[in-house]
Amino acid sequence: MLWNTILLALREIKRNVMRSILTILGIVIGVGAVITMVTIGGGATVQVRQQIASMGSNLLMVSPGKRLGPGQSSGNIPFKQADAEAIEREVSSVAAVAPVSSKSIQAVFGNQNWSTQVTGSDNKYFTVTNRSIRSGRQFGGSELRAGAAVCIVGETVRKKLFGGQDPLGEKIRLQKLSCEVIGLLEGKGQSTMGMDQDDIVVIPLSTYQRRISGNQDVAIIQVSVRDGAPTDKAQRDIQLLMRERRHLSPSDDDNFNVMDMKEIAKMLTGTTQLLTALLSAVAAVSLLVGGIGIMNIMLVSVTERTREIGIRLAIGALEREVLMQFLVEAVVLSSFGGLIGIVLALTTSIWLAGVLRVPFVFNASIVIIAFLFSAAVGVIFGYFPALKAARLDPIEALRHE
Amino acid sequence: MNMIAFSQMDNQHLIELQGVTKVYGTGQAAMHALRGIDLHIEEGDFVAVMGPSGSGKSTCMNILGCLDTPTAGTYKFKGIEVGKLTRNQRTRLRRFYLGFVFQGYNLLNRTSALENVELPLIYRGVPSGVRRVRAVQSLDMVGLKGWESHTPGELSGGQQQRVAIARAIVTEPAVLFADEPTGNLDMARSREIMDLLTGLNRDRGITIVMVTHEPDMAAYAKSIVRFLDGLVESDRRNGGQHNAMEHDSTGLA
Numbered sequence: 001m002l003w004n005t006i007l008l009a010l011r012e013i014k015r016n017v018m019r020s021i022l023t024i025l026g027i028v029i030g031v032g033a034v035i036t037m038v039t040i041g042g043g044a045t046v047q048v049r050q051q052i053a054s055m056g057s058n059l060l061m062v063s064p065g066k067r068l069g070p071g072q073s074s075g076n077i078p079f080k081q082a083d084a085e086a087i088e089r090e091v092s093s094v095a096a097v098a099p100v101s102s103k104s105i106q107a108v109f110g111n112q113n114w115s116t117q118v119t120g121s122d123n124k125y126f127t128v129t130n131r132s133i134r135s136g137r138q139f140g141g142s143e144l145r146a147g148a149a150v151c152i153v154g155e156t157v158r159k160k161l162f163g164g165q166d167p168l169g170e171k172i173r174l175q176k177l178s179c180e181v182i183g184l185l186e187g188k189g190q191s192t193m194g195m196d197q198d199d200i201v202v203i204p205l206s207t208y209q210r211r212i213s214g215n216q217d218v219a220i221i222q223v224s225v226r227d228g229a230p231t232d233k234a235q236r237d238i239q240l241l242m243r244e245r246r247h248l249s250p251s252d253d254d255n256f257n258v259m260d261m262k263e264i265a266k267m268l269t270g271t272t273q274l275l276t277a278l279l280s281a282v283a284a285v286s287l288l289v290g291g292i293g294i295m296n297i298m299l300v301s302v303t304e305r306t307r308e309i310g311i312r313l314a315i316g317a318l319e320r321e322v323l324m325q326f327l328v329e330a331v332v333l334s335s336f337g338g339l340i341g342i343v344l345a346l347t348t349s350i351w352l353a354g355v356l357r358v359p360f361v362f363n364a365s366i367v368i369i370a371f372l373f374s375a376a377v378g379v380i381f382g383y384f385p386a387l388k389a390a391r392l393d394p395i396e397a398l399r400h401e
Numbered sequence: 402m403n404m405i406a407f408s409q410m411d412n413q414h415l416i417e418l419q420g421v422t423k424v425y426g427t428g429q430a431a432m433h434a435l436r437g438i439d440l441h442i443e444e445g446d447f448v449a450v451m452g453p454s455g456s457g458k459s460t461c462m463n464i465l466g467c468l469d470t471p472t473a474g475t476y477k478f479k480g481i482e483v484g485k486l487t488r489n490q491r492t493r494l495r496r497f498y499l500g501f502v503f504q505g506y507n508l509l510n511r512t513s514a515l516e517n518v519e520l521p522l523i524y525r526g527v528p529s530g531v532r533r534v535r536a537v538q539s540l541d542m543v544g545l546k547g548w549e550s551h552t553p554g555e556l557s558g559g560q561q562q563r564v565a566i567a568r569a570i571v572t573e574p575a576v577l578f579a580d581e582p583t584g585n586l587d588m589a590r591s592r593e594i595m596d597l598l599t600g601l602n603r604d605r606g607i608t609i610v611m612v613t614h615e616p617d618m619a620a621y622a623k624s625i626v627r628f629l630d631g632l633v634e635s636d637r638r639n640g641g642q643h644n645a646m647e648h649d650s651t652g653l654a
Contacts, residue, residue, distance in 0.1 A: 311507050314468060316496025316524040318489050395468050398503055
């Protein structure tokens with residue numbers, strides 16, 4: 001009997017192909033949007049997690065200036081290289097300390113040019129940021145001291161400036177500085193904030209200070225904490241040390257900032273997940289709207305087919321059987337919409353994942369949930385019209401024109 | 402007229418109406434469609450129901466067909482009091498005992514003749530193989546062999562009416578209710594239909610209750626019941642069969 005009812009429903013749907021398509025459009029879009037949102041959001045979360053893992057062990061960032069928040073920015077006193085050295089010397093739990101300054105500069109090679117982030121630091125930078133050299137070598141001790149015109153480039157810069165050519169030994173120009181490429185960094189992909197971490201040129205800090213910035217300042221000090229050592233203790237030690245070095249009296253606020261990158265990353269993960277949930281909720285509303293569309297069409301259908309219902313009831317169809325007929329029709333419609341939505345969502349997600357450069361993470365449970373939900377929408381919104389059909393008076397229904 | 406019915410008073414009638422009234426609406430607006438009907442129909446009978454429109458014959462047919470229930474009085478079908486049944490019980494009664502030929506055919510559009518005829522069997526739960534065989538037989542019986550796959554739109558009025566009759570008899574009902582089965586048909590087609598009904602009554606013993614406006618058609622029946630103003634005006638045996646000239650509109654014989 002149920003199989004018969006499903007066949008009957010399919011025949012009825014086939015009879016009104018165009019109307020059926022329009023009816024399920026809401027469900028298709030709803031299911032599609034929910035699955036796409038959850039899949040892309042899930043991919044973004046996975047990506048953030050991967051980045052946290054690749055970020056290096058327990059990274060702290062020491063930057064000049066007050067903590068963010070309401071308040072005036074007093075004149076920032078910049079760090080010097082000596083501050084970085086002091087942290088490495090005084091704070092026992094740190095593993096590596098890298099003074100970093102950077103600036104966006106046009107890099108030129110032959111007739112190619114590319115605006116990139118030029119970073120001045122030393123070899124500790126690679127340790128702290130958990131990066132390795134794919135080919136070539138690190139900076140030599142004398143190069144660092146003397147401020148030699150050498151650089152190590154990231155994957156994006158290599159692609160943009162050299163194409164398929166081997167960059168090692170070539171000279172690129174950064175403003176007035178012409179420097180030799182001595183190394184190529186291993187690719188790392190996008191950062192948590194969506195920045196391309198491979199769009200980078202690293203030069204010795206002394207070179208940067210002399211040839212690019214023209215002063216002895218260090219913009220930021222990146223610190224990696226020893227494995228197993230508590231980050232908050234290291235954070236506090238660095239804070240105390242810097243207060244002392246900057247001669248702050250106990251009543252003064254910090255005029256610098258020690259940030260734990262892991263905390264920021266965790267916060268970002270939370271934000272990503274919250275955003276995913278919100279967008280999915282919005283998408284779920286469209287499922288509801290789709291359900292109302294189905295109810296609307298089912299009501300029209302019941303009115304249109306009043307005579308048919310009258311015939312069925314008079315001939316011997318029980319209320320329950322007419323109810324089932326219309327309910328099954330609504331459920332078949334909405335589940336069909338759900339299936340199309342799933343296919344649509346998966347193709348969109350794969351495409352979107354490529355465009356947004358997040359991994360495509362197939363989430364089977366949301367696909368199943370969305371499908372069941374679409375079927376449930378059919379039951380809920382099909383029930384009222386079906387009941388209306390079943391409750392018709394056969395005499396009245398037969399007279400209906 | 403009532404002699405036969407009278408003599409069988411103590412036996413069980415197939416259909417028995419006693420003091421049946423039907424009132425639509427209430428108070429001042431109340432419309433008395435039936436004002437107290439007493440009627441017996443025996444198994445194997447062929448009854449023509451006549452009367453001007455508004456005389457209550459349609460209301461009476463709805464009650465007889467278990468589609469409606471009386472406001473007062475009793476309707477016994479095979480001794481079962483229909484008024485006391487639930488809607489679903491009445492549906493089951495229709496499903497297993499009654500066949501309907503509705504006014505204006507009332508076939509399912511865009512559905513083949515075969516599927517239309519199969520419909521009542523579906524609700525009886527007959528398996529599809531048996532269903533098909535019986536539907537084909539039924540269509541054959543009404544002379545529509547070879548027309549199984551045609552939809553109502555592709556059939557003439559007479560053919561549609563025959564599909565409707567095939568649908569009504571496919572379940573081999575105890576009673577066949579036909580509401581103006583020749584309503585929209587020309588004389589030749591009407592006679593075909595009436596011959597078919599007479600044959601079903603004679604050969605298969607199906608009791609037939611038929612509403613008609615035309616005395617020519619009523620003449621085919623074994624007895625004629627006339628309605629007027631919600632009452633049975635006359636209930637008499639038909640003298641001769643198949644004689645269209647035999648009809649008598651004066652009432653009592």
